[in-house]
Each structure stands twice: as C-alpha cells, then as structure tokens.
Amino acid sequence: MQYQHLFFDLDHTLWDFDTNSKEALQDLYQIHQLNEKGISDFDVFFERYSFHNHLLWERYAKGLIKQDELRWKRMYLAMLDFKLANEKLARSMGIDFLDILPNKNKVFPYTHEILEYLTNKGYVLHLITNGFEKVQQHKLIQSNMAHYFNEMITSEVSNSLKPHKEIFDFALNKTGALPKHSIMIGDNLDADIQGGINAGLDTVFVNHLNTMPHIQPTYTVYHLQELEQIF
Structure with missing residues (x-):
C-alpha cells in the first residue's frame, strides 16, 4: 500500500458539525428561554451564531484570541445582533454549549462504513483536529467512532493549529508515521489541504458541499464512500 497512516479531520468531515451544533443551540435556546429575552426567531439566531x-475561529486560528474568548463571545455577539447585551448569560451559554454539543452524534452518511472498511484493509487511522481535547474525545465516544482511531492530535495538546506545519509534525512524530506513507483527509481547503501540503503529505479533499477548490488536493471525493476508490 502506498499509504499506511490516514489522518482524518473530524468536524465537517466525519462528524456533522452543522447539524449537531444547531441541535445543541436549540437546546440552549430552550434552557435559557431566549424567546422571552427578545430573540424570537431561532433560525435567525443560529445564522448569526x-x-x-466562523469569524472567531479564524481569529483563534491566527492566535489573535484565546479559547475562552471564542467560547463565550460567539454567544455574546449573536445575542448582540438582537440588541441583547448580557455577558454573564453569554458566558453561561458558552459553558452549557460545550456540555451539550459533544453528546450529539450525527455523522455524515457512510462514516462508520468507511472507517470499518479502511480498518479492515489494514490502514492505521488517526485524527488531526483544531477542536478542544475533551470535547473532541466525547464526540468520538458518543458517535461510536473512538475505537477506529489510534491517535487524536488536537490543537490544544499540540499547541498549534492547522494549517500550521507544527501540528502535522507533532502528529507524525507522535504516530511514528512518515510523510510519504501518510495522507490527510479533510473538508477544509485552507486548514486540511493546504496544511497537509505544507507538511509534505498527499491530501484528500472531502467536498461535501460541492465547492470549487482554490487549492489543488491530490484527490477529491464528494461522498465518503468514494474513498474506497482511493484506498
């Protein structure tokens, strides 16, 4: 086999972040009775959130803000669009959101099937994710994916973020993998594909949204089952 180690992204590639985060935010909307606080339209609130x-994650990836600010300010700014300025509530919601979100377990179609297929073929699977360590671990457990992966490398533990080369170097060192025997599989062209290229890895762009790539990956798939044509 040309490849031995397959490095997957988690959110938006395997774990359906948009669906799960919307469900978690709906729970928060009810728990904190936001409809009684002037936020009458949940769908608009979710759009603003x-x-x-997205903007705060970009700032976090560039090292401009810390984790804590990301966690509560995304709530605060979304509420501020409804003229609700309540930092205490935003901080409480930020904590509750990260308690609720990892319990959601929606994954993209064919996720478990492709992980089973790749494992049975003898590939060693790992994760490289910009998410938070405990949150990502819990997501894997709740969505019944943890047993497929040998290592999970997070930005929190590696002290680096995709697309920076350091997080990939950390992953290669931790897993004992060589770049020529490794490949990065993810949905984000800038973080996963450019990041993989920066680290000397071949890449697979999982193009769930059928977008036009501005970076050229080694392979492109539009459905996880198509990975069977590569591996």
Whole structure:
C-alpha cells in the first residue's frame, strides 16, 4: 500500500458539525428561554451564531484570541445582533454549549462504513483536529467512532493549529508515521489541504458541499464512500 497512516479531520468531515451544533443551540435556546429575552426567531439566531463563530475561529486560528474568548463571545455577539447585551448569560451559554454539543452524534452518511472498511484493509487511522481535547474525545465516544482511531492530535495538546506545519509534525512524530506513507483527509481547503501540503503529505479533499477548490488536493471525493476508490 502506498499509504499506511490516514489522518482524518473530524468536524465537517466525519462528524456533522452543522447539524449537531444547531441541535445543541436549540437546546440552549430552550434552557435559557431566549424567546422571552427578545430573540424570537431561532433560525435567525443560529445564522448569526454561525456567522460570528466562523469569524472567531479564524481569529483563534491566527492566535489573535484565546479559547475562552471564542467560547463565550460567539454567544455574546449573536445575542448582540438582537440588541441583547448580557455577558454573564453569554458566558453561561458558552459553558452549557460545550456540555451539550459533544453528546450529539450525527455523522455524515457512510462514516462508520468507511472507517470499518479502511480498518479492515489494514490502514492505521488517526485524527488531526483544531477542536478542544475533551470535547473532541466525547464526540468520538458518543458517535461510536473512538475505537477506529489510534491517535487524536488536537490543537490544544499540540499547541498549534492547522494549517500550521507544527501540528502535522507533532502528529507524525507522535504516530511514528512518515510523510510519504501518510495522507490527510479533510473538508477544509485552507486548514486540511493546504496544511497537509505544507507538511509534505498527499491530501484528500472531502467536498461535501460541492465547492470549487482554490487549492489543488491530490484527490477529491464528494461522498465518503468514494474513498474506497482511493484506498
């Protein structure tokens, strides 16, 4: 086999982050009775949360903000769009969100089947994720994926973030994998694909959204089952 070690991204590649986060935010919406606080439309609130979350993650990836600020400020800014300025509530919601979110277990179609297929073929599977250590571990357990992966490398433990080469070097060192025998599989062109290229890895772009790539991966798939054509 050309490849021995397969490094997967988790969120948006295997674990359906958008569906799971929407469900978790709906729970928060009910728990904190946001409809009684002037946020009458949940779908609009979720759209604003998603908007701010994306921007804050970009800032976090560049080292401009810390984890704690990301966790509560995405709530605060979304509420502020409804003219609700309540930092205490936002901080409480930030904590509750990370308690609720990892319990959600929606994955993309064919996730378990492809992980089983790859494991049975003798590939060694790992994860490289920009997520938080305890949160990502819990996601894997709740979605019944933990047993497929030998190692999970998070930005929190490696002290680096994709696409920086350091997190990939950390992963290769921890797993004993060589770049020529390894491949990065993910949905994010900048973090996963460019990051993998920076580290000297071949890459697979999991193009769930059928977008036009601005970075050229080694392979592109539009459904996880198509990985069987590569491996």
